[in-house]
Amino acid sequence: MTQSEAVTEDFGLSKWQRWTLVALQILIGWHFFYEGLAKLLNPYWSSAGYLGEAEWWLGGFFRDLAASPSAVAVIDFLNIWGLTLIGLALFLGLLTKPALIAGMVLLLLYYIVAPPFPAYSYAMPVEGSYLVVNKVLIEFMAMGVLLVFPTHRLFGLDRLIPWPGSAKHQTKPEGAAQ
């Protein structure tokens, strides 16, 4: 093994840097996965209450959606399965990049629907105090970090997939997995 190959595999990251990135991805995967499952198993859950409180740019648009039972049904379905599958993907490190992007889109939507701006107040309960920045935004940015670092190459089932440019490209990863 040459020095340059080692750098390629470590991506120039220290052990702790790699560990924390992997841990962050697993934690976010855990969170998404359970958010999805919890909604899936709760027959009373609906996005309508959240959408109905929408403010800011697209507030009117989201409130329109909340008013339409068929739109709410579609949104509920997409949200529940989106959360569940993104969570599962991040958890297992499978299709990490698309999952991160999809997750960031979801989080951005949550944020846009009800941003904690000083001008807005919401009836729905929150568990902390937020000014412009809330945990949705922080989780969004955390996923951005995972995306720009090569986290998907550090661990997970993605390693079995011969991504172009990956160090694994020329190996026989399928064989290695058996």
Add this chain to the structure above:
Amino acid sequence: MSDDNLTTNTGQPSPASEDTIGRRGLLKTLAAVPFFGVFILNFLKKKASDDARKQAILEELGVVEGGPAVIPEAISRPPGDRIRVGIIGNGGEGEALVRSAGFAHPDWVENAREANREDPRNKALETYLYQDDLNVELTGVCDVFDVRAERGIAASQVQERSGDAPQQQTSARRYLRYTHMLESSAVDAFLIATPDHWHSQMVVDAANAGKHVYCEKAMTRTEAEAHALYDAVKASDIVFQLGHQNRQSESHMKAKEIIAADILGPITLVETTTNRNDPWGAWVWEIHKDGNENTIDWEQFEGPAPNKVPFSLERFFRWRCWYDYGTGLSGDLLSHEYDGVNQILDAGIPHSAVASGGIYFFKDGRDVPDVFQAVYEYPDRDITFVYSATLANGRNRGMVFMGHDASMEVSGSLTVTADRSSTRYKEKIEDNVIRPSMPMFTYRPGFKGIDAMTSATEEYFASRGLLYTYRGGRRVSAYHLHIAEWLDVIRNGGDTSCNVERGFEEAMTCHMATRSYLEGRKVTWDPVRRRIV
């Protein structure tokens, strides 16, 4: 799981080191598996514990969470015979009744369409259009104010009908006096939405003429009128329905089931409330710009009112503010709350009543109180029923049934919360199966989708299940169901849910509070002589 060197080997394509690469690569590939295992384990544990808790509660209670209450079909059979309906008193409430029967005023349709364009959550028009076609004709209108009579006639010609019904061929006819309409062979049944002081006389006349009546609450203005109305309806074959549309509320029906299942334990206190905080809610209604001595038949309006006064726009348009025409909070809103309690508890007329209050905020010349409290005793059932109202504060206080084992709050939805010191749930509270800090039972009719309310007052009504209820998850006007029930009984027999017996109980209970307030003393009910003493 890993070390610094581990990753360095995986890039090797050499077959000689494949074993090492495979093992270490596998470790990294499946790094999350132990965590996934921990997740699944905890998830299943939580789910099992939640399921067991819910199961234990539902088994203990013997009711189904979120399941449909036993709902009588509003229309047991397709409406066969066409019924010709007349409206007496086509004001705000009258128009609502006529609309619920399938005839909205064209302006209302236009406004509702506009409101929906501005806020799609406003589904008033959709709710109206989805109403069943009740197969009725609006053939007669009687109102002492020309504008309102004309509006009734216009409604009979509206193009947008409920349930895709076609536009009515001939327009309704205006009758200057309701007695003329009673005599007419063109009207079979009457909606009465006049001020309260006219109710008794009109129902008595209708009963004598053999015409069916849907009468708005309060049933009567005085005790004597209640007796007269009751006797006339009992002596006739007419179908009588009193306008307490809460009778159609799904959550009220569920509440009745919960009481029947004895989930609350012995109930000692029932608290009902009215909180409104806007002039409209205090009956400071709009004075129509075209209202004057030429367009309003003042003499006919006054009719049986005890005090005759000169023409007054305030008195005509804001009649609820004077005892000459109604009984204020007692007949307007206590009557609803009482009928809700009567529906849920089969309470009947209380043994005694004490009421107090005053004109504390709307000092605008009215003689009915704007803050009003009534306390009723049911010693036979060991229950006190309290009504507490202010028209100058909008704090939301629900209708609460307080039992030794649990409390039940009824509004548009329904929650049951166990009592910390309950005897029945003691073990389950100790085992943390039932938590007194949160509802152990919630019933939310129509829980999918939300509906915008247009005003604070409407929100107040909606929160009490007085405007809308749900059937099969779809929003339905409670007025519509209540009228549909009345028409169904006219066609097919049976009994209305707010018949004259319930109406008599409502009237006497409200009059007890009114008399107690006016006479400044405790009054009691003599069940033998059927009199307030």
